[in-house]
Amino acid sequence: MGKAAIALLSGLLLIPLHGAQPDYLSPESRPPILQSLIVPGWGEYLVRQPKRAKVFILTESALWVSSFASFMISRIEEQKYIAFAADHAGVSTDGKNKEFWIDIGNYPSTEEFNTEHLRWRDFEALYPNTDAWQWEWDSKRDRNRFERIRIRSDHWALIGKFLIGGIVINHIVSAIDVLYLKRIALEQQITYAPLYRTESNQFTYSLSITF
Secondary structure, rough: OHHHHHHHHHHHHHHHHHHOOOHOOOOOOOOOOHHHHHHHHHHHHHHOOOOHHHHHHHHHHHHHHHHOOOOHHHHHHHHHHHHHHHHHHHOOOOOOOOOHHHHHHOOOOOHHHHHHHOOOOOOOOOOOOOHHHHEEEEOOOOOOOOHHHHHHHHHHHHHHHHHHHHHHHHHHHHHHHHHHHHHHHHHHEEEEEEEEEEEEEEEEEEEEEEE
């Protein structure tokens, strides 16, 4: 059985060295996996799978359009809540970060915000007593409306980020799909089957190469 094991190992090592390959499987061809990482569906076209390529291209287009629309809506909502705060809370809108807009949605005025954070001894969070950082809402209703618009803006921005993640995944899946298609094509080019001959107590191989 030692000779049979050697024959089996030799056959497995030699099989990948044989067989005619289409252009897209040859070492000189462009790497369709890399191309699918760049543009999903491109690699599928190279390996002659236009229907699969169309799915990835349409998915990519839909993700980009949806992501752009989500960020655009988020930006529009952001401009709305900033303008609303300027009109109903006397906010100076220049040079404000994200944390500031969250804070003014949670507190009626700068004075109440600073008073509470002084009790907490959170001195670093205090806003300066200057016009640039003052706010005071006309009513609780206006503050609540502002907060709803701000949350809506953040929600759309989050959707846009998820869609960007979907775009990255689409590139990766397309590359994996091309790798799968190339492997299937190679298996179709070369087929083999080990045979055991009882009369001689030896392993032999049936090797089929498609040209």
